Amino acid sequence: METMDKVSLAAKALEQGKGILRLAPTWVPRSFCVPGRRIKLHPDDYYVLGGQRGGIDERWLSSTTPAKNGPLTGENEGLSAVVVNDGTTEEQILLKDLIDELKGAVIGDRLWNEYGSWPMYSKFFDNMGPLPHHIHHSDEYAAMVGQLGKPEAYYFPPQLNNHGGDFPYTFFGIAPGTTKEEIRECLQNFTKGDNKITNYSSAYRLEPGTGWDVPPGILHAPGSLCTYEPQKASDIFAMYQSLVNEAIIPEELLWNGTPEDRKGDYDLLVEVIDWDANVDPNFMQNHFMRPRPVKAIEEMQAEGYVENWICYKSDAYSAKELTVLPGQTATIKDSAAYGLIMMQGHGKMGVWDIETPSLIRYGQLTNDEFFVSEKAAMEGVTIENKSTTDPIVMLKHFGPNNPDLVL
Numbered sequence: 001m002e003t004m005d006k007v008s009l010a011a012k013a014l015e016q017g018k019g020i021l022r023l024a025p026t027w028v029p030r031s032f033c034v035p036g037r038r039i040k041l042h043p044d045d046y047y048v049l050g051g052q053r054g055g056i057d058e059r060w061l062s063s064t065t066p067a068k069n070g071p072l073t074g075e076n077e078g079l080s081a082v083v084v085n086d087g088t089t090e091e092q093i094l095l096k097d098l099i100d101e102l103k104g105a106v107i108g109d110r111l112w113n114e115y116g117s118w119p120m121y122s123k124f125f126d127n128m129g130p131l132p133h134h135i136h137h138s139d140e141y142a143a144m145v146g147q148l149g150k151p152e153a154y155y156f157p158p159q160l161n162n163h164g165g166d167f168p169y170t171f172f173g174i175a176p177g178t179t180k181e182e183i184r185e186c187l188q189n190f191t192k193g194d195n196k197i198t199n200y201s202s203a204y205r206l207e208p209g210t211g212w213d214v215p216p217g218i219l220h221a222p223g224s225l226c227t228y229e230p231q232k233a234s235d236i237f238a239m240y241q242s243l244v245n246e247a248i249i250p251e252e253l254l255w256n257g258t259p260e261d262r263k264g265d266y267d268l269l270v271e272v273i274d275w276d277a278n279v280d281p282n283f284m285q286n287h288f289m290r291p292r293p294v295k296a297i298e299e300m301q302a303e304g305y306v307e308n309w310i311c312y313k314s315d316a317y318s319a320k321e322l323t324v325l326p327g328q329t330a331t332i333k334d335s336a337a338y339g340l341i342m343m344q345g346h347g348k349m350g351v352w353d354i355e356t357p358s359l360i361r362y363g364q365l366t367n368d369e370f371f372v373s374e375k376a377a378m379e380g381v382t383i384e385n386k387s388t389t390d391p392i393v394m395l396k397h398f399g400p401n402n403p404d405l406v407l
Helices: 002-016 095-102 109-115 139-145 180-188 266-272 283-287 297-302 374-379
Strands: 020-024 026-030 055-061 081-085 090-094 120-125 152-155 169-172 202-205 211-214 305-311 318-324 329-332 338-344 346-349 352-355 369-372 381-385 392-398
Touching: 002 081, 002 090, 002 095, 020 095, 081 095, 090 095, 120 338, 120 392, 152 305, 152 318, 169 211, 180 266, 211 283, 211 305, 297 305, 305 329, 318 329, 318 381
Parallel strands: none
Antiparallel strands: 020 081, 020 369, 026 055, 055 120, 081 090, 152 211, 169 202, 305 318, 318 392, 329 381, 338 369, 338 392, 346 352, 346 381
16 A cells, blocks of 8 residues: 555656656765855754764755765665645655656656666765865775765855865875875875875865866865765765874775775775876866856857756766846756756746745755656756846756767
8 A cells, every 4th residue: 555655646746746846955964074054054953963963064966875874874864855745735755766666757768777766866065174085986896895886076056155165175186106005005004193195196276166077986085165966876985094184084984895804905995996097197187177058158048048067077977057047938958857956046947936045944845956857858847037137047967878968
């Protein structure tokens, strides 16, 4: 009976939104991070889950991927929920459950037949300081612990970066000329205080309105800008830096993602590094991303909008920034399903009111996050900007191999 209820609720949600699902905010704490307080959560709510859980410094978007936050992880933590209005009451169903029930009717047969799930998610990552130099494993090494590899991308939305935090610079890669023995020595020194691994890296100043692509196997220490982060549906990582911002990183995080029988094997940690990609002398040229117009800007402006690719160097995901100009109505067609988050403005999108809240209480519903089915995306989503002065700006995250991504 429960399954029948889910089917009817899922179908009702898809029908109610005419192919566009309204999502509830999904907040995720990190015990080792200090919130940057730029993701619109009420100031009283950043530590609402208690001191042990740490501060909330992430909001996960269009997520069917559970957060891996240790033994205290809450039920359904990291999983997005769809809001269904049943006439008199509002009910919720997990986006994961809805997609499992309706399959290709939501994400399209192309993705469902290949992955059997929604294979990406995005998030806002909002930390006051930098993260430790760390790595995400490739599929090959993640498979050793039964997980998927994790490519990810960064975009720094101007709307969420009124301040840069403590360290708005990201270390990427390994300086050319560094030897594997030098990195191995840093890893062996993990428990001796500062293992100084960033001595062998380069830091890049982060610029709002731009982004970076980070394939698996790349060492990176994300800086303190608030970041929009599309990524593959995985939460695998290992921390290779032992001290950051005067905080000690537990040794267990160095061996995170390592099979039990290989823990203590520093050669394996070095092997996980995609060495050639890390020491690439053209690293910035190959990974930095400035926005690229989807088509001629004059042509788009004549139709009332401007749309840019903001994440476009990976086949595991892609992302766009859509601006609908003040007082304009635009119908936007895409060839794939996508999630979206409002960054600025208000108006109508299909049957939904859309708006950008400035402050959100923990547990409060919003009208700023949605998921657009493949069918609705292909037919075209009509967005009406009811303001005479304020643009509507939204970020759109797509799954693998977006048919429209031709650069």
